[in-house]
Amino acid sequence: MEFYLPIAEMSINxxxxxxxxxxxxxxxxxxxxxxxxLMTPLLIFLGIPPTIAVASEANHIVGSSLSGTxxxxxxxxxxxxxxxxxxxxxxxxxxxxxxxxNSLKQVGLVDLLITASYFLFLTAIGLFMLYESLDSLxxxxxxxRSRYYHHSxxxxxxxxxxxxxSGLYISLIPPYIIGFIVGIFSSIMxxxxxxxxxxxxIYILRMPTNVVVGxxxxxIIFITSFVTILHASTNQSVDIILALILLLGGAxxxxxxxxxxxxxxGAWLRIALSILVLAVGLIMASELIIKPDNVIKIISGSxx
Amino acid sequence: xIKKLLxxxxxxxxxxxxxxxxxxxxxxxxxxxxxxxxxxxxxxxxGAMPSGKKDIIIEVVGPARNISLEEKRRIYGFWLGLxxxxxxxxPSYYNIMSSRKLSEIAxxxxxxxxxxxxxNLPLGNAKISNSNTSQNIFNKNLKKYMLDKxxxxxxxxxxxxKSGPGKVxxxxxxFLLPSNSYxxxxxxxxxxxxxxxxxxxxxxxxxxxxxxxSRAIWLTATNFPLLYGILAVILSGSLGxxxxxxxxxxxxx
Numbered sequence: 095m096e097f098y099l100p101i102a103e104m105s106i107n108x109x110x111x112x113x114x115x116x117x118x119x120x121x122x123x124x125x126x127x128x129x130x131x132l133m134t135p136l137l138i139f140l141g142i143p144p145t146i147a148v149a150s151e152a153n154h155i156v157g158s159s160l161s162g163t164x165x166x167x168x169x170x171x172x173x174x175x176x177x178x179x180x181x182x183x184x185x186x187x188x189x190x191x192x193x194x195x196n197s198l199k200q201v202g203l204v205d206l207l208i209t210a211s212y213f214l215f216l217t218a219i220g221l222f223m224l225y226e227s228l229d230s231l232x233x234x235x236x237x238x239r240s241r242y243y244h245h246s247x248x249x250x251x252x253x254x255x256x257x258x259x260s261g262l263y264i265s266l267i268p269p270y271i272i273g274f275i276v277g278i279f280s281s282i283m284x285x286x287x288x289x290x291x292x293x294x295x296i297y298i299l300r301m302p303t304n305v306v307v308g309x310x311x312x313x314i315i316f317i318t319s320f321v322t323i324l325h326a327s328t329n330q331s332v333d334i335i336l337a338l339i340l341l342l343g344g345a346x347x348x349x350x351x352x353x354x355x356x357x358x359x360g361a362w363l364r365i366a367l368s369i370l371v372l373a374v375g376l377i378m379a380s381e382l383i384i385k386p387d388n389v390i391k392i393i394s395g396s397x398x
Numbered sequence: 399x400i401k402k403l404l405x406x407x408x409x410x411x412x413x414x415x416x417x418x419x420x421x422x423x424x425x426x427x428x429x430x431x432x433x434x435x436x437x438x439x440x441x442x443x444x445g446a447m448p449s450g451k452k453d454i455i456i457e458v459v460g461p462a463r464n465i466s467l468e469e470k471r472r473i474y475g476f477w478l479g480l481x482x483x484x485x486x487x488x489p490s491y492y493n494i495m496s497s498r499k500l501s502e503i504a505x506x507x508x509x510x511x512x513x514x515x516x517x518n519l520p521l522g523n524a525k526i527s528n529s530n531t532s533q534n535i536f537n538k539n540l541k542k543y544m545l546d547k548x549x550x551x552x553x554x555x556x557x558x559x560k561s562g563p564g565k566v567x568x569x570x571x572x573f574l575l576p577s578n579s580y581x582x583x584x585x586x587x588x589x590x591x592x593x594x595x596x597x598x599x600x601x602x603x604x605x606x607x608x609x610x611x612s613r614a615i616w617l618t619a620t621n622f623p624l625l626y627g628i629l630a631v632i633l634s635g636s637l638g639x640x641x642x643x644x645x646x647x648x649x650x651x
Binding site: 098099100101103104105153154156157158159160161162164165201202203205206315319322323324325326327328330332334335337338341342345349381382383384385386388389390391392393 | 465466467468469470471472475476477478479480481482483528531535536539540543547548576577578611612613615616619620623624626627628629630631633634635636637638639641642645
């Protein structure tokens with residue numbers, strides 16, 4: 095059986111991509127990460143042009159984050175006000191991200207931008223996760239962090255408002271800036287940005303961990319919707335068929351992952367995931383350095 | 399079905415009691431059988447030709463399209479795609495079908511003279527920027543790519559020739575225009591060969607009016623990009639919502 099991807103202009107085996115969706119979905123369900131930062135590189139390895147991988151993955155995350163948010167909303171684990179502030183920054187950031195993306199696409203450097211961003215982020219996250227999981231196994235002499243005290247510079251900022259569900263009274267500025275930065279990377283990398291925003295919420299904003307994932311997912315729905323529309327309307331690289339196949343597989347995987355996560359040892363799993371993340375980052379970088387099989391390739395049949 | 403349509407053609411020759419001097423095809427494009435389905439559009443080509451030791455080659459050339467290629471070069475140790483070749487007149491579809499292996503039908507020099515085959519297919523002038531590579535090299539890569547993707551096809555032995563009544567041969571072949579095929583005119587050229595020499599020629603065309611499923615998605619994405627983006631978000635969001643609802647129901651029951 096073969097499926098034709100109308101925008102990527104290639105035939106794929108839908109079962110293979112469904113399985114890919116299930117595997118990444120399982121990982122994201124197990125670890126509570128969105129999975130975009132693994133899916134986009136994997137799509138590129140499988141031969142989907144990088145621009146289409148990024149835009150279609152953003153489209154895929156719209157559905158998967160909406161699916162995830164519903165569960166968190168039911169458990170009242172979403173700080174909607176905080177989500178909205180992050181989102182306001184994110185929308186501005188995604189405009190800037192799309193502008194950078196399309197400018198570099200014009201001069202043929204967008205693949206470099208995507209690959210380099212992934213290499214840097216995957217290496218950073220992989221090392222951070224490795225450190226954290228080894229730390230929790232007691233390798234580095236654990237220090238207990240207090241969440242009740244913010245860094246003094248954050249407390250000193252103006253425009254303070256109350257975030258009821260998070261139990262915080264802080265300035266609008268830090269979440270707005272965090273949202274802005276995530277928005278840029280969301281449009282360049284085709285990710286929701288959970289892997290940046292979740293640590294930022296915990297370590298910078300000091301939000302309680304029980305609302306972190308829900309709030310992150312909530313704002314991701316809107317950011318990725320916005321990024322999808324921007325990519326579709328400026329460079330026509332959203333492949334809806336690809337996004338829907340991945341979504342179907344991812345949803346099944348997420349359910350498996352949630353059940354798995356309660357049965358497995360978290361720290362060792364995190365070590366495994368961090369090694370996987372580091373490996374994907376390295377393979378990504380090697381594509382830039384190793385001579386490609388064919389130096390000439392098709393970049394667009396569609397949008398001239 | 400094909401036989402029924404061919405009866406009028408044959409009856410002429412049978413009445414005349416002689417071999418047709420030439421290839422006979424239905425000039426009326428409405429009579430080429432076109433059957434749209436999910437995979438694309440099935441096309442059946444048929445006609446009459448003089449019987450005997452003769453070969454037939456049919457070439458189908460689809461409407462022109464744009465394509466751009468990128469050439470990677472090593473700069474500061476990184477492979478960057480900076481070179482560009484932009485094409486504006488590449489056939490979106492090409493298919494060469496024959497009754498025997500092409501190499502058995504005639505020499506390559508004969509095909510070259512007739513401008514037949516993938517190697518002789520013109521791709522139009524490309525606008526090359528930021529690269530010193532000649533268009534020939536880009537052309538070769540593009541043709542290889544189109545062959546790999548199935549947009550260009552070589553269908554040797556795909557035409558069936560049967561001897562009909564009298565000295566008439568019936569040829570027929572069918573092929574699939576994939577669901578991403580461009581709408582417009584597909585030129586069909588028929589070549590008859592005998593003993594390695596070209597003896598007779600005819601042409602007609604297929605007008606593909608209805609876009610296939612994949613092509614319709616592509617057209618929406620290109621012509622109504624904002625609408626397409628909004629639709630993509632709605633579709634992905636509704637599927638996500640549907641999935642979460644289904645799993646919630648399953649847990650309860």
